[in-house]
Structures are given as structure tokens and as C-alpha cells.
Amino acid sequence: MKVEIVEIVDQKGLKKFVDFQWQMYPDHSPWVPPLRKTIFDALDQEKNPFYKHAKLQAFMAYQGKRPVGRIAAIIDDRNNDLHEENVVFFGFFESVDDQDVCDALLDAVRSWGLNRNADSLRGPASPSSNHEFGLLIKGFDLSPRVMMSYNHRYYMTLLEQAGLKKEKDLYAWDISTDIGFTERIGRVAERQKKRHNILVRSVNLSQFDREVRIMMEVYNSAWEKNWSFVPMDKSEFNHMAKDLKDVIMPELCMIAEVDREPIAFALALPNINQALKKIRSGRLTPFNLLKLLWYLKGPFRKNTITEGRILTLGVKREYQNLAIGSLLYMEFLKRGPALGLRLGEASWILEDNTEMNNSIKGMNGTLTREYRIYQQDLSIQS
The missing domain is CATH 3.40.630.30 (Gcn5-related N-acetyltransferase (GNAT))
Incomplete structure (x- = not known):
């Protein structure tokens, strides 16, 4: 089925963006539901001081009227100036197990980044390395600890099939x-x-x-x-x-x-x-x-x-x-x-x-x- 990508432009859309995460994980999942207020805060470009030097655009994917994925594109000017690079980060990624959905979401981030002179894509960062950082690739049967992320096992396959390559692994002991x-x-x-x-x-x-x-x-x-x-x-x-x-x-x-x-x-x-x-x-x-x-x-x-x-x-x-x-x-x-x-x-x-x-x-x-x-x-x- 055709995938439609929708830019999030108002609070109504942002609420759907946040709520989607709860649709992705059943009650018996090791996933730990965050406080919704913390997610809204991480996305709040008016009140969160991170956005004094960064900008974010959220997207959602639909098949018909059914939401099937979400992602955010982030450009952090401080990161790019400090490391002398032009990176667009992706974060807050969630997707059903469908390569077309994942590809469409990443294409939205790539296009948004390229229009702002980005020459590389990196992530996930939600919204930066000082916050939730990295895709879980080992430990799927374990609940995440405070301020650490959790995701489905198949996300790794989706991202790699979309052409992304490993840059760095992070360990939790x-x-x-x-x-x-x-x-x-x-x-x-x-x-x-x-x-x-x-x-x-x-x-x-x-x-x-x-x-x-x-x-x-x-x-x-x-x-x-x-x-x-x-x-x-x-x-x-x-x-x-x-x-x-x-x-x-x-x-x-x-x-x-x-x-x-x-x-x-x-x-x-x-x-x-x-x-x-x-x-x-x-x-x-x-x-x-x-x-x-x-x-x-x-x-x-x-x-x-x-x-x-x-x-x-x-x-x-x-x-x-x-x-x-x-x-x-x-x-x-x-x-x-x-x-x-x-x-x-x-x-x-x-x-x-x-x-x-x-x-x-x-x-x-x-x-x-x-x-x-x-x-x-x-x-x-x-």
C-alpha cells in the first residue's frame, strides 16, 4: 500500500506523533512507557534550550488513514560547527515492519537535510547525543534503564536495508x-x-x-x-x-x-x-x-x-x-x-x-x- 508522509506542523499533529509510540509496544513488551511530558519537552522548540542552536522537523507515515511510522529530522548547528561537518540527524524513529515505510521516513529526513546543505545522515539521536542516543541491537528481552532507549529487533534490518551503515557502537554494562x-x-x-x-x-x-x-x-x-x-x-x-x-x-x-x-x-x-x-x-x-x-x-x-x-x-x-x-x-x-x-x-x-x-x-x-x-x-x- 502507498505510504504518505505528513509533516507535523501543529500541536494536534505533535500529539499524534507522541501517541504513536504507545501503539507500537504491547503491554507485555519490555519497553517502558516514558512520561509523555518528557517527550513533548524534548520536541518543544520554543521552550527547550537545545533548540537555541538546533532545528527539528517531525514527520509521520500513513497507509490510508492508518499511522505506520514516525521520525524527526534534526540539524544541530553547534554540533556541525564544532566538528566541522554538515550532518542531519534522525531521531524518535518508530516504524511497522515494512521496508517501504522505513524508506519513506528516511527519504523525508534526507530531503529535509539536503535542502539545508547536509551531506551526511546520522542517528538515531532523540534529539542529540546528550539525550537518548543509539538503536538497541542487543538486549531485546530486557527493559531499558532510565533515559535509555528501547526498540523492536527488526529496526536494525530496516535501517541497514535502507543503506545505513554502522558508525559506532555504545555499550551498557x-x-x-x-x-x-x-x-x-x-x-x-x-x-x-x-x-x-x-x-x-x-x-x-x-x-x-x-x-x-x-x-x-x-x-x-x-x-x-x-x-x-x-x-x-x-x-x-x-x-x-x-x-x-x-x-x-x-x-x-x-x-x-x-x-x-x-x-x-x-x-x-x-x-x-x-x-x-x-x-x-x-x-x-x-x-x-x-x-x-x-x-x-x-x-x-x-x-x-x-x-x-x-x-x-x-x-x-x-x-x-x-x-x-x-x-x-x-x-x-x-x-x-x-x-x-x-x-x-x-x-x-x-x-x-x-x-x-x-x-x-x-x-x-x-x-x-x-x-x-x-x-x-x-x-x-x-
């Missing part, structure tokens, strides 16, 4: 907080801190703005030379921090200092997806809000939220020879059990970050999920 192991890890961490005069402290939520500023400075310095990295400015970092503030456990958000100078930080979150999975609609009604708060803050939280995710970690470049990244992972393992966390996910880690991958293996880490970034040259199509 599970690390157990088994008490016997964490006691040994804790002793190693203490020796390392004493040797280099390192203080690891929890963030002070009463000084939240100051702590966010410290983390932003370390983050942008630490990741400066990394593949795909695009620095966040103050408004973007504050926007993301504000969204996370209500779920942050101070013990899991750590800043490392030497002589009171911040040199590294790690941000880990409780895996709120374990609670969100119980709110299938994704709508934050008053009842669902109470339900979510019960799971996150109630007396039985430790029975509901048993996992964490170390979602970002940064060490200033001049201190990266001290293995402080490994130290902060060890701190997470040491602190986790008291908070009811039996497992931590370290993600995402670049496939060619050999030092960090080997370090996590040394902590009995298990590679459980893999994600892929795809690329296609558009210069031959222009």
Missing part, C-alpha cells in the same frame, strides 16, 4: 552491588583516595545551582575531545538538571575534589523505569503522580527501585591519568546497597573506550545491552 564484592572494592577505593588526596563528596541539594555549575564545568572539560560530544551551555544544563532534581539521590551524585578543587563528578540515578513500567499510559494524572511518588519516595521504595544507572561521569583532562573514573564507579558500588540498589548500569560507554570497558570488566561487569549509531553519506544523493 551491568555491575552487581553484591555486598562481599563491594566491601573489597571499597577498600581499594579508600586506598586510592588516600594515595592521591582525593575527597569524594555527595552533592548538596541545598546548594543545587552551585553544584550544577560545578558539574557543567567538569562535564564540558572532561568530554571535550570525545567522539560525538557537543557541550551544553548553562541553560541546557540547568534545564536537564531541573528535570532530574526530584529523582536525584544525593549519595549517588558525587563530586571528586583535590585540595577543594572539583576535578571529577559522577551522576547516577535510581532506575525510575522500574516505577514507570507500572504507569502504562505515560500520563501524569493526579492519581498516577501519587502512584509514582509512592514508588519513588514511599516506605517500600527499596522493594521497587532496586537498580541504578550511572548515566554520566567526567574527569578533567589533567587528572585522567589517576583512574578517577574507576574510583567513582567503585564509590557507586560501595554506596548502592544501603540505598536498596542491587545492580547498577554503566552506560553508555563507547566501544573503543578500552580503558573504561576493561575497568568495568574488572569490577565483574557484564555487557548486557548494545546500541548502534548509523551513518550514511548524502553527498552522492544531492
